[in-house]
Amino acid sequence: MPITINGDGSITGLSAGGLPNDSITLANMAHGTDGQIITYDASGAPVALGPGSDGEVLTSTGSGSPPAFETAAGKILQFQEHTLTSPTQVNSNTTTYVDSGLTKAITCADNNNKVLVMGTVTVGIDAFTGWSSGADMKANVCIHRTGGTSAGVKAEYGEEHLQETGRNTMTFAYIDNPTSTDALTYKFQIKRLSAGSGSANVYLYGGSSVTNSLYLFELEV
DSSP states (O other): OOOEEOTTSOEESOOTTOSOTTSSOGGGSOOOOTTOEEEEOTTSOEEEEOOOOTTEEEEOOSSSOOOEEEEOSSOEEEEEEEEEOSOEEEOTTOOSOEEEEEEEEEEOSSTTOEEEEEEEEEEEESOOTTOOSSGGGOEEEEEEEESSTTOEEEEEEEEOOOOTTOEEEEEEEEEEOOOOOSEEEEEEEEEESSOOSSOOOEEEOOBTTBOEEEEEEEEOO
């Protein structure tokens, strides 16, 4: 087929690979400015998007429309940690939560962001004498928050079947929605489930081989 240069500037009859190497350079091609991404719509027309911001991704509507920039959700923005290496006792007949000593503050960058609270504690009793079976042998641990919307106890967990001078390890994972950019303080608290007649203490155990920990993660939404 003969090669024809048409009046509108188009060329017909040119086979694929018919141009010599290096005959077209980047300078000959239309392109976007720095930071822009060139895409093409369903008709083949170029569409320039950008510049995008850090943390944004391209998404598509699925209808043939050009993709748009959106912020990727679920990214961890910061991490806070507190650990204990010594036990904290709770009064033997206390049914009100007492601070365990595990506490940490965090401030969210946006009031839509959430906080993932995680931790590990080892609870036990220091004596069995005088305790009745059942409820009195149960330790409760809670996640408490100061600041933000609906402050107070956010989640409660129980450990049953505590034995004399025994220790059980508990792990926690809770996603909180404080809706605030103020400083938030999270802490683990501990108590006996009910007031028994015995003298045993519920406590957090900590030593050279045991670490009680509280972890906070800010999640971007």
